[in-house]
Amino acid sequence: MARLNILEYPDPRLRIHSKPVSEFSDELNTLIDDLLETMYASKAIGLSAPQANDHREVLVMDLSGDASAPRVFINPEILANSLPCLVEEGCVSLPGLTANVVRSSQVRVRAQDRTGETFECDLSQMEAVCLQHEMDHLVGKLFIDRLSWFQRLKFRLGNKRLRPG
Secondary structure, rough: OOOOOOOOOOHHHHOOOOEEOOOOOOOHHHHHHHHHHHHOOOOOOEEEHHHHOOOOOOEEEOHHHHOOOOEEEEEEEEEEEEEEEEEEEEEEEEEEEEEEEEEEEEEEEEEEOOOEEEEEEEEHHHHHHHHHHHHHOOOOOOOHHHHOOOHHHHHHHHOEEEEOO
């Protein structure tokens, strides 16, 4: 396994839309393992392939706090969502910045695992929020894109903690 370089805002490669994975190979498994290692080394709870300049629909997450529950989502698709909530988010691609973002607190997702097997699961609370955050990266979106124009202006002016405007 290897620790990958994480792209940081305003790198334009963070805005590239990812492509679905069609080949489930040893190379894909290496990417997944490298994403997990990078996520743990960064003390993050989630990481998407585009953040490491790989533009395939792959994301990993682990909210256990002790690296005991890694989850892999390939070609994820949200089937249903509910219960909006306001949650403080940060991102390893925007180091030092946090802001309150509206997300669904419950989602049903369909994805594939490392072997290409399709699965569905229900996620709630921070798992649901993390999945949505990482899925945004797959379409070139950052959590700051979900902020009001006033909040984004404060970000450009250097405020590292953004509050709803």
